[in-house]
Amino acid sequence: MASPNAALKALLENRFPDAIPLTHRTAEPVATGIWALDAILPGGGLPRGRLTVWVPEGGATAILRATAQTTVLNGERAVWIDGKGTIAGAFWEEGPILVRPRTRREGLRAAEELLRCGGFALVVVAGIEPEGMENVRLSRAAREGGGSLVTLTTHTSMASLRVSSRILGESYRWRKDPFGDPADAEEAKIRIRAHSLGWSRSVDLPIQVVPFDARISLDGGLADRRGGKKKPKPKSQKRGKAPV
Numbered sequence: 001m002a003s004p005n006a007a008l009k010a011l012l013e014n015r016f017p018d019a020i021p022l023t024h025r026t027a028e029p030v031a032t033g034i035w036a037l038d039a040i041l042p043g044g045g046l047p048r049g050r051l052t053v054w055v056p057e058g059g060a061t062a063i064l065r066a067t068a069q070t071t072v073l074n075g076e077r078a079v080w081i082d083g084k085g086t087i088a089g090a091f092w093e094e095g096p097i098l099v100r101p102r103t104r105r106e107g108l109r110a111a112e113e114l115l116r117c118g119g120f121a122l123v124v125v126a127g128i129e130p131e132g133m134e135n136v137r138l139s140r141a142a143r144e145g146g147g148s149l150v151t152l153t154t155h156t157s158m159a160s161l162r163v164s165s166r167i168l169g170e171s172y173r174w175r176k177d178p179f180g181d182p183a184d185a186e187e188a189k190i191r192i193r194a195h196s197l198g199w200s201r202s203v204d205l206p207i208q209v210v211p212f213d214a215r216i217s218l219d220g221g222l223a224d225r226r227g228g229k230k231k232p233k234p235k236s237q238k239r240g241k242a243p244v
Contacts, residue, residue, distance in 0.1 A: 030122050030148040032063065033070030040194055040201040042161070046122070046148040051139045053159035056152045058167035059190035062207060064124050064150060068096035076121035079114055083107045083127030096122070104128055108138070115141035115149055124150045131155040165192045168204070185209040 029045030031038050038044045046052050046067070054060050068078040078096035080087070085100055099114075101107035107128045114120050115138065123142075130138055130151055135158040142149040156162050171189035174182035186209055193202040 030067070030071055030076075031074070032067040033073075034063065034066065034205065036203050036205055037063070037192060040192075040203050042196070046150060047161060048121070048148050049143045049146050050149070050160040051135065051142060051158055052148065052150045052161040052163060053156045054150055054152050055154055055156075055162070055164040057164060059165045059192075059205075059207065060152055061126070063165065063190070063192070063205075064152075065096075068122055068124060071122045072096055077119055078122040078124070079120050080124045081107050081111050081114075081126065081128070083125070086127065096124075108134055111149075112137055112141045115145045115147055118145040118147065120145070120147050122148050122150070124152070126152040129153045129155060131157065135159075161194060161196050163192065163194045165190050171204075171206075 029043040029047050031045040068080060071078040072095045079099060080096050081099045083101060083104060087098060099110055101110055108130060111123055111125050115123050138149060139158045168189045168191055172185050173187040175184045175186050177183040187206055188209060190205050190207055191202060192205060
């Protein structure tokens with residue numbers, strides 16, 4: 001027969017799935033590596049064992065990529081689940097593990113298992129948009145594993161921390177061509193706003209705009225950003241029949 005304490009604990013977990021046990025407060029938050037941003041976040045980083053929803057309006061990928069690389073440099077593991085298949089290999093040279101699920105369901109299952117195992121300090125879910133009970137399951141997995149979960153989505157239910165970012169259009173600094181006209185963007189500012197129940201803070205961050213070579217041929221596992229669909233995989237030929 002279960003003890004009254006165990007029954008009460010199970011009842012509280014079902015009633016408040018986003019609640020955090022007191023022991024989780026002993027772990028330091030996951031630092032982003034950007035001093036000005038860490039200064040406005042509660043505890044100096046992304047909270048462990050909780051769900052952080054980042055509303056992507058510009059600059060979110062760059063900042064979270066830097067956060068994932070900082071996590072790896074600090075001796076911990078980080079994983080990025082690329083639900084839409086838009087992250088190219090050249091953009092992801094080193095650092096966190098990149099997961100490209102074939103379906104939305106596979107991406108959610110991968111996120112839940114990676115969170116629950118407790119081996120990852122940071123799990124970023126992009127291109128999947130979890131909502132409703134999916135957020136409940138992911139929040140519970142983050143609480144059990146003690147890692148920090150960040151989803152790039154507009155669905156903010158179950159989130160302990162909500163973050164939004166946008167690029168300030170008037171803040172671009174341009175490199176000029178020989179005729180004095182703007183040629184390439186060199187720097188821009190991102191306004192980040194973090195808020196939770198009872199408080200809200202914001203900061204403007206300057207970031208460098210780094211160009212990279214666009215891929216010439218399409219990778220079969222990546223989405224075509226020009227608007228086309230993925231090329232279907234050829235069906236295997238049956239034995240004894242030559243292709244027409």
